[in-house]
Amino acid sequence: MVSSDFHSVTLDKELCKGCTNCIKRCPTEAIRVREGKAKIIDERCIDCGECIRICPQHAKLAITDDLESIQNYQYPIAIPAPSLYAQFSVNVSINYILAGLQELGFYQVSEVAYGAEFVSRAINDFLQSNATPKPAISAACPAVLRLIQVKFPELINQVIPIKSPMETTAFLVREKMKKEGYPHEQVGIFFISPCAAKVTAVKHSLSSDASGVNGVIGISSIYGDLLHKIKNISNAPSIQKSTEAGMGWAITGGESRLVKKIRRLNVDGIANVNKVLEEVVMGKLKNIDFIEGLACTGGCVGGPLTVVNPFLAKERIYLRMGNKKGELPELPAYPNYRDLMWEKEVKPLGVLRLDEDIVLAMQKMESMEALQYNLPGLDCGSCGAPTCRALAEDIVRGQADEVDCLFKLRSKVTELAETMVELSKKLPPSLAKKE
Numbered sequence: 001m002v003s004s005d006f007h008s009v010t011l012d013k014e015l016c017k018g019c020t021n022c023i024k025r026c027p028t029e030a031i032r033v034r035e036g037k038a039k040i041i042d043e044r045c046i047d048c049g050e051c052i053r054i055c056p057q058h059a060k061l062a063i064t065d066d067l068e069s070i071q072n073y074q075y076p077i078a079i080p081a082p083s084l085y086a087q088f089s090v091n092v093s094i095n096y097i098l099a100g101l102q103e104l105g106f107y108q109v110s111e112v113a114y115g116a117e118f119v120s121r122a123i124n125d126f127l128q129s130n131a132t133p134k135p136a137i138s139a140a141c142p143a144v145l146r147l148i149q150v151k152f153p154e155l156i157n158q159v160i161p162i163k164s165p166m167e168t169t170a171f172l173v174r175e176k177m178k179k180e181g182y183p184h185e186q187v188g189i190f191f192i193s194p195c196a197a198k199v200t201a202v203k204h205s206l207s208s209d210a211s212g213v214n215g216v217i218g219i220s221s222i223y224g225d226l227l228h229k230i231k232n233i234s235n236a237p238s239i240q241k242s243t244e245a246g247m248g249w250a251i252t253g254g255e256s257r258l259v260k261k262i263r264r265l266n267v268d269g270i271a272n273v274n275k276v277l278e279e280v281v282m283g284k285l286k287n288i289d290f291i292e293g294l295a296c297t298g299g300c301v302g303g304p305l306t307v308v309n310p311f312l313a314k315e316r317i318y319l320r321m322g323n324k325k326g327e328l329p330e331l332p333a334y335p336n337y338r339d340l341m342w343e344k345e346v347k348p349l350g351v352l353r354l355d356e357d358i359v360l361a362m363q364k365m366e367s368m369e370a371l372q373y374n375l376p377g378l379d380c381g382s383c384g385a386p387t388c389r390a391l392a393e394d395i396v397r398g399q400a401d402e403v404d405c406l407f408k409l410r411s412k413v414t415e416l417a418e419t420m421v422e423l424s425k426k427l428p429p430s431l432a433k434k435e
Contacts, residue, residue, distance in 0.1 A: 005042055006200060006203045006204050007040070007042055007045050007047055007063075007200055008047050008062045008063050008064065008196040008197070008199035008200045008203070009040070009045060009047045009048075009049060009051065009052065009060060009061075009062055009063075009196050009200075010040070010060070010061060010062075010063055011037075011038055011039075011040055011059060011060055011061075012058075012059045012060075012061060013037050013059075014059075015057045015058060015059035016037045016038050016057060016059040017036075017057050017059075018033045018036040018037050018038065019056065019057070020033050020381045020382070020384065021054050021055060021056060022038055022051040022054055022055055022060065023038070023381055023384070023385065023386040024381055024386055025050050025051065025053075025054045025271075026050060026051060026386065027046070027048065027050065027147060027151075027270045027271060027273075027274045028044045028045070028046055028147065028150050028151055029044065029385075029386050029387070029390050030043075030044035030045045030046070031051060031386070032384050032385055032394070032399075033381075033384035034384055038051075038059065038060075043150075043349065044150055044352075046143050046146035046147050046150060046197070046295075047142070047143055047146065047196045047197040047199070047200045048143040048147070048196075048197060048270045048295040048296075049062065049143070049195055049196045049197065049295070049296070049303065049304035049305075050270055050295075050304075052196065052304040053304050062196035062199060062218060062304065062305060063196075063199065064193070064196075064199055064216055064217055064218040064221060064305070065190065065199075065215035065216055065217050066217070066221065067104065067105070067217060067221070067222055067225070069190075069215050069217075070105055070106065070188060070190055070215070071105070072188060073186055073187060073188025073214070074107075074183075074186040074187075075107045075108070075177070075182055075186055075187045075188065076105065076106050076107055076188045076189075076190060077106060077107060077108045077109070077110060077173055077177075077187065077188065077189050077190065078101045078102075078104075078106040078108075078109045078110075078190055078192055079109075079110050079111070079112050079115075079166065079169045079170060079173065079189060079190065079191050079192070079213070080097075080098070080101060080109065080111060080112060080191075080192035081112050081166070081191065081192060081193055081194050081198075081219075081250065081300060082111070082112060082113040082116070082242065082246065082247045082248075082249055082250040082300070082317070083194040083219070083250040083299075083300040083301045083303060083306060083313065083317075084097065084192055084194075084219055085097060085247065085250070085316070085317070085320055086250060086301045086306075086308060086312075086313035086314070086316045086317050086320075087219060087223060087306060087307055087308045087313065088227075088230070088316075089316070090316055090319045090320055092230060093236065093240075094239075094240045094242070094320070095236040095237065095238055095239050095240050096230050096233055096236040097226070097230065098111070098236070098239040098240060099230075099233050099236035099237060099239060100226045100227075100229040100230040100233060101192070101226065103229040103232075103233065104222065104225060104226060104229060106190070108173075109239060110169060110172070110173045110176075111169070111240065111241055111242045111246070112165050112166055112169045112191070112246075112249075113165075113242030113243075113246030113247050113249060113250075114169065114172075114241045114242050114246055115165045115166075115168040115169030115171075115172055115246075116165035116168075116169075116242075116245075116246045116249040116254075116255075117243065117245050117246045117258070117328055118165075118168050118172070118335060118340065119140070119162060119163070119164070119165050119168050119255075119340065120245065120249075120255060120256075120257065120258035120259065121258055121337075122162050122168075122335075122336065122337035122340045123138070123160055123162055123255070123256075123259055123290075123337070124258060124259045124260055125336065125337040126160055126162060126337045127160075127259065127262065127289070127290065129337075132158065132160065133157060133158045134158075134285075134286050134287075134288065134289055135158065135265065135280060135285055135286070135288040135289055135290060135291045136158055136159075136160050136289065136290050136291070137155060137158050137159045137160065137277075137280075137290075137291045137293065138159075138160060138255055138256075138290070138291065138292045138293060139159045139160055139161065139162065139164070139207070139342075139346075140164050140165065140249075140255055140292075140294075141197070141293060141294050141295050142164070142197040142198060142200065142201035142206070143195070143197035143270065143295035144270075144273055144293040144294070144295055145159065145206060145346070146197070146200075146206070147270070147273065147274065147277070147295075148277065149206075149346065149347070149348055149349045150349050150352065151274075151277075151352065152277045152278075152280075152281055153348030153349070154281060155277060155280060155281065156346060156347070156348060158280075159346070161207070161341055161342040161346070162337060162340050162341060162342070163207065163208075163340045163341075163342065164201070165249060166191050166198060166201075166202075166213060167207075167208070167211065167212055167213065168335075168340055170189045170191075170211070170212030170213045171212055171335065171339075171340070172335075173187075173189055174187065174189070174212055188214040188215065189212065189213050189214050189215075190213070190214060190215045190216070190217055191213050191215070191216045191217070192217055192219060192222070193216045193217065193218055193219065193303070193305055194218075194219050194296070194300045194301070194302075194303025194304075194305050194306045195295070195296060195300065195303035195304060195305055196304060196305065197295065198216055199216040202215070202216050206346050207342035207343060207344060207346055208342065208343040208344060209343060209344065218305035219303075219305050219306050219307065220305045220306065220307050221305075223307050243326060243328055244321040244322075244326045245257055245258055245326060245328070247317060247320055247321050248317070248321055249299075249300070250299055250300050250301050250313075250317050251298060251299040251300070251301055251314050251317050251318075252266050252267075252268040252292070252294055252298060252299040253266040253292065253299075254299065255292045256290060256292045259290060262289035262290050263287065263288055263289045263290075264288070264289060264290045264291070264292065265285070265288045265290070265291045265292070266291075266292045267291065267292065267293045267294070268293075268294045268295075268296065268297055268298055268299055268302070269294075269295075269296070269297045270295040270296075273293040273294070273295065276291065276293065277293070296310070297310055298310040298311065298313070298314045299314070301313035301314050301317060302314075354368070354393070354396060354397070364396045364397075367396050368389075368392045368393055368395075368396045369392075371391075371392035371395055371396065371402065372388055372389050372392040374402075375388040375391065375392060375402075375405055375407075375408070376388065376405070376407045376408075378407075380406075382405075382406045383400070383404040383405050383406065384400075384404065385400065385404075388405075391404065391405060
């Protein structure tokens with residue numbers, strides 16, 4: 001595992017033009033523009049990839065593993081996200097897509113869509129067996145989980161502590177390879193990912209001491225090579241094990257498809273998730289049993305590392321689901337939800353505190369509110385902060401100045417000019433005439 005400071009989302013300063021587009025869309029206000037360049041505040045970044053999507057200069061990018069890294073293992077295994085299937089026409093069968101991955105050099109392929117069914121049923125069993133505060137919140141999307149840590153720490157006890165389909169699939173693969181006698185250190189598991197947040201979840205696992213996944217490869221980075229391999233396959237073997245229920249995890253609502261007898265709320269898009277969690281904090285959604293939140297619009301098919309329009313991709317998933325049986329007739333008794341529970345407690349990050357000392361924090365809060373009151377309240381972003389409140393916070397933290405606001409600067413300049421005019425009219429006492 002790497003440093004807790006690791007983030008998949010990063011900035012190419014050479015490409016950045018300081019346009020301020022990114023600062024308006026970041027859900028945790030983790031970006032500022034200073035000295036003509038964007039700056040990502042690591043403690044606040046949740047790796048949702050929204051800045052990757054919005055940047056017109058393509059200056060935001062995701063750090064992922066490259067395909068060559070599978071050569072570090074004698075038995076590299078691909079575990080593709082179901083959103084991978086949506087990148088190809090429905091005329092291309094899933095068996096061909098999986099066979100194409102093997103042609104790229106993977107020893108075996110195991111579908112995350114298959115492991116996802118275990119997670120859905122584990123969530124169902126957990127909700128039936130535990131008195132979780134309502135609404136219970138899914139932990140499947142790592143960007144949403146990180147958002148809760150950073151911005152809504154009071155909701156952590158409402159998060160269902162069950163591993164993601166990615167980690168569950170890795171768990172199932174390792175168990176299988178172990179039983180078949182493969183040396184643990186020679187088996188490398190690589191997630192084929194639609195998003196940057198999964199990279200961070202692997203490099204710095206929040207719910208376990210170490211991820212069961214060895215690397216994360218972005219869909220967009222292998223799409224061209226995979227497409228070429230698929231076209232050259234004449235007859236693909238029958239590899240697919242996933243069903244409609246598992247594939248549905250690629251789109252909004254797929255996770256809760258197998259969760260029974262509850263009132264659920266399915267939300268996609270990080271801005272929408274943010275608003276819903278705000279309502280949960282205010283106690284407005286206590287009649288909801290379960291919230292499925294996904295950072296990307298449309299679900300994982302809208303991830304920043306995909307290549308196809310998310311609306312087309314969503315339609316393709318629906319078509320594929322219609323061509324496959326609904327769900328596995330039964331799942332093995334192992335693993336059950338207890339086997340898939342988090343291995344360690346996920347804790348609040350507390351990065352939005354103004355000061356560790358509560359007295360100083362309250363004093364800074366008062367200063368911040370006074371500063372915000374005196375700012376124009378236009379949230380124009382010209383100062384390099386996303387809102388006037390964010391600028392006030394930066395000023396209190398000693399990271400900005402009031403005249404960073406163009407309106408305040410203009411007011412100061414006007415005031416100074418008027419003072420200069422007045423001073424220019426005055427003469428030294430020795431030269432001034434008496435009235």
